[in-house]
Amino acid sequence: MANKIFVYIDHFGGSALPASWEALGAGISLKDSYASGVTAVLIGNEVGSIAQEAISFGADEVLVADHESVKEFRPEPFAALLSGLLKESAAEVFVLPNTSRTREVAAMVAVDLETGIAPDVIAMEVVDGVIHATRPIYAGKLLTKVVCATERPQILTLRSRAFPKPEADSTRSGEVKDLAVDFPDPGTEVLGYKESEAGVSLTDAGIIVTGGRGVSNNPSLEPPADITDEKEKEIWRAHQGFKLVQELAEVLGAAVGASRASVDAGYIPYAHQVGQTGKVVSPDLYIASGVSGAIQHLAGMRTSKNIVAINKDPDAPIFQLARFGVVGDLFEILPSLTEALKERLGK
Amino acid sequence: MNIVVCVKQAPDTAATVTVEDGKVSWGDAPLVLNPWDEYAVEQALLTKEEHDGKITTLSLGPEDAKEALKIALAMGADEAILISDPDFAGADTLVASKVLAAAISKIEDVDLVFFGRSSVDSDSGVLGSQVARRLGWPALSLVSAVNELSPDNRTIEVERMIDEGRQIVKSPFPVVVSVVKEINEPRYPSFMGIRKASRAEMPIWSAAELGLTDIPSPAMTWPEIFAPPEVETTCEFIDGETPEEKANKLADRLMEEKVI
Numbered sequence: 001m002a003n004k005i006f007v008y009i010d011h012f013g014g015s016a017l018p019a020s021w022e023a024l025g026a027g028i029s030l031k032d033s034y035a036s037g038v039t040a041v042l043i044g045n046e047v048g049s050i051a052q053e054a055i056s057f058g059a060d061e062v063l064v065a066d067h068e069s070v071k072e073f074r075p076e077p078f079a080a081l082l083s084g085l086l087k088e089s090a091a092e093v094f095v096l097p098n099t100s101r102t103r104e105v106a107a108m109v110a111v112d113l114e115t116g117i118a119p120d121v122i123a124m125e126v127v128d129g130v131i132h133a134t135r136p137i138y139a140g141k142l143l144t145k146v147v148c149a150t151e152r153p154q155i156l157t158l159r160s161r162a163f164p165k166p167e168a169d170s171t172r173s174g175e176v177k178d179l180a181v182d183f184p185d186p187g188t189e190v191l192g193y194k195e196s197e198a199g200v201s202l203t204d205a206g207i208i209v210t211g212g213r214g215v216s217n218n219p220s221l222e223p224p225a226d227i228t229d230e231k232e233k234e235i236w237r238a239h240q241g242f243k244l245v246q247e248l249a250e251v252l253g254a255a256v257g258a259s260r261a262s263v264d265a266g267y268i269p270y271a272h273q274v275g276q277t278g279k280v281v282s283p284d285l286y287i288a289s290g291v292s293g294a295i296q297h298l299a300g301m302r303t304s305k306n307i308v309a310i311n312k313d314p315d316a317p318i319f320q321l322a323r324f325g326v327v328g329d330l331f332e333i334l335p336s337l338t339e340a341l342k343e344r345l346g347k
Numbered sequence: 348m349n350i351v352v353c354v355k356q357a358p359d360t361a362a363t364v365t366v367e368d369g370k371v372s373w374g375d376a377p378l379v380l381n382p383w384d385e386y387a388v389e390q391a392l393l394t395k396e397e398h399d400g401k402i403t404t405l406s407l408g409p410e411d412a413k414e415a416l417k418i419a420l421a422m423g424a425d426e427a428i429l430i431s432d433p434d435f436a437g438a439d440t441l442v443a444s445k446v447l448a449a450a451i452s453k454i455e456d457v458d459l460v461f462f463g464r465s466s467v468d469s470d471s472g473v474l475g476s477q478v479a480r481r482l483g484w485p486a487l488s489l490v491s492a493v494n495e496l497s498p499d500n501r502t503i504e505v506e507r508m509i510d511e512g513r514q515i516v517k518s519p520f521p522v523v524v525s526v527v528k529e530i531n532e533p534r535y536p537s538f539m540g541i542r543k544a545s546r547a548e549m550p551i552w553s554a555a556e557l558g559l560t561d562i563p564s565p566a567m568t569w570p571e572i573f574a575p576p577e578v579e580t581t582c583e584f585i586d587g588e589t590p591e592e593k594a595n596k597l598a599d600r601l602m603e604e605k606v607i
Contacts, residue, residue, distance in 0.1 A: 191516065277360065
C-alpha cells in the first residue's frame with residue numbers, strides 16, 4: 001500500500017538542509033498514528049547522494065525527481081510535481097522543513113489541493129487521527145494550536161531546530177525510485193546567486209552572537225581623519241563593535257545576529273536581524289551584547305535554550321531572560337571572552 | 348503600469364499581546380498598517396514614480412481595516428478598496444487567497460501585485476504565493492531588491508533573500524511580488540496625503556460583487572490560543588574586578604554548565 005506520510009527534503013548547493021532531517025524525523029514519529037511508512041521526496045539535479053542519506057535517516061522510500069530543468073529552485077514546477085504526487089497517493093500528511101524555499105512550495109500545494117497549511121510549526125500531537133500543531137503567532141508572543149480537520153493532506157512546515165534530528169544509520173535500507181518528470185515552465189528564469197553576507201545561517205545556528213545598538217557606543221575610539229560626517233563616524237564605531245562580535249562568533253562557530261536598532265541605524269545588513277520583523281531564532285546559546293531587549297527583539301529569541309546578556313545597563317530588560325549576565329562594556333568584555341574561550345576550546 | 352498592493356491591518360509591534368477568554372488582546376495599542384506592508388506600498392510608489400501607472404490597494408477584513416487602507420492612500424496610493432463580507436469572517440489563507448485573487452481579477456489588466464512578506468499577527472507568510480497560484484501567475488517571494496523593471500518588455504528582475512544568500516530571478520508580467528524589509532525605506536504619509544485619504548471614497552466589495560457564490564469553509568481552525576510558558580530564569584550575574592576576570596568567569600561557567 002502506498003505511504004500516507006510524505007516529507008520534502010530541501011537542499012541547496014548539493015547538500016540537504018539540516019532542517020530536512022528534522023522534518024523527516026517528525027514524519028517518522030507519525031508512522032504509528034497513520035499505520036504508514038514514510039516517503040521522502042527529493043527534487044533537483046544530481047541529488048542521488050541525498051536520497052541515500054534520506055534512507056540512512058529513516059525514510060522507507062525516497063522518490064527522486066532528478067532533472068536539469070529543476071536544477072535551480074522555482075516554486076511553481078516543484079509545487080506542481082508535489083501536488084500530483086500527494087493527490088495520487090491520497091496522502092494524509094505532508095511535512096516540510098520551514099525554509100526560504102519550502103514555505104511557498106507548501107503554500108502553492110495547499111492551493112492546488114484545496115487544503116490547509118500550518119506554517120512554522122514547533123510542536124505537534126495526533127488526536128483521533130488529526131494533527132494538532134502548535135505554531136507561534138505575533139512573533140512568538142503567543143502560541144496557537146492549528147488543526148486541519150477534514151481536508152487532506154495536512155500540510156506542515158516545521159521550524160528549524162524545533163524537532164530532533166534522527167540518528168543516521170548507514171546500514172538502513174530503503175527503496176529509491178525515480179519519478180517521471182514533466183515540469184511546467186513557470187516562465188521565470190534564475191539568473192544566478194549572490195553569497196550570503198550573513199555567513200552562518202541564523203535559523204540553523206546552534207550558537208548566535210548578537211550585537212545591538214551598544215556596538216557603536218565607544219566614544220574613545222577615534223575614527224580615521226577622513227571620516228568627518230557624524231553619522232559615518234557612528235557607523236565606523238559600530239563596525240569596530242561588530243568586529244568584536246564577529247571574532248567571538250568565529251571562535252564559537254556561531255552566526256552573527258543584530259537588533260533592529262542596529263540594522264535601522266545602518267550598522268549591518270538586514271539579513272542579520274533577529275526579532276519580530278527579522279528572523280525568529282531558537283539556538284542552544286544566544287549571546288546578546290549591547291542589546292537592551294526591546295519587546296520585538298525578545299519575541300524573536302526568547303525560546304533560545306541559554307541566553308547570555310552583556311550590557312552596560314544592569315536594568316536592561318534582556319537580563320530578565322538571561323541565564324548568565326555580565327554588566328559591563330562590550331568593548332572590554334567581548335575581546336576578553338573571545339580570548340578566554342579560544343584558550344578553553346583549544347583554538 | 349497597473350499595480351495592486353494587498354495590505355492588512357495589524358496591532359503595533361510594540362504592543363504587549365495577551366489572551367483573554369481565548370481571544371487575542373493587544374490592550375490599548377493602536378492598530379496600524381502591517382509593518383511589512385509598508386514596504387509593499389513604498390515599492391509600488393517607487394515603481395509608479397519611475398514608470399507611471401496607477402496603484403490600487405486592497406484589504407480583506409472588517410470595516411475598521413479601512414484605517415490600514417487610509418495609511419496606504421496617505422502614503423500616495425491612488426485608490427483603495429475594502430473587501431468585506433460577513434461570509435469572509437474566519438477566513439484562513441486558503442479562503443483569503445481565493446477572495447483576493449477574485450478581486451485582482453476584477454480590477455483587470457493588472458501587471459504587478461505587491462505583498463508584504465507576512466503579517467505580524469498571524470505570521471503565516473503564504474498569502475502572496477497562494478494568490479499567485481490561484482491566478483496562475485509566477486510568485487516572487489522574499490524580494491529584497493528590484494534590479495530592473497521594464498514596462499516595454501513586461502519583465503521584472505529581482506533579488507530574493509534566501510537562507511543561503513540571494514537568488515536573482517527574472518519574471519514576466521503579470522507577477523506577484525512579496526517584499527522584505529531591506530527593499531526600501533517606507534515614506535511617512537504627508538500632511539496633504541492624510542487630508543486626501545480622510546476624504547477618499549472607499550468602495551466595499553462583497554462576495555457577491557466578486558462573483559464568489561460558494562465561499563469554502565476555512566480548512567484550518569485555531570482551537571486554542573495561549574501564552575507561551577513563562578521562561579523560568581534567574582539571571583546569574585558574573586562579577587569580577589576587571590573585564591578579564593568577568594570574561595574568564597563567564598567562560599568557566601559556560602563550560603561547567605556544558606552550554607558550550
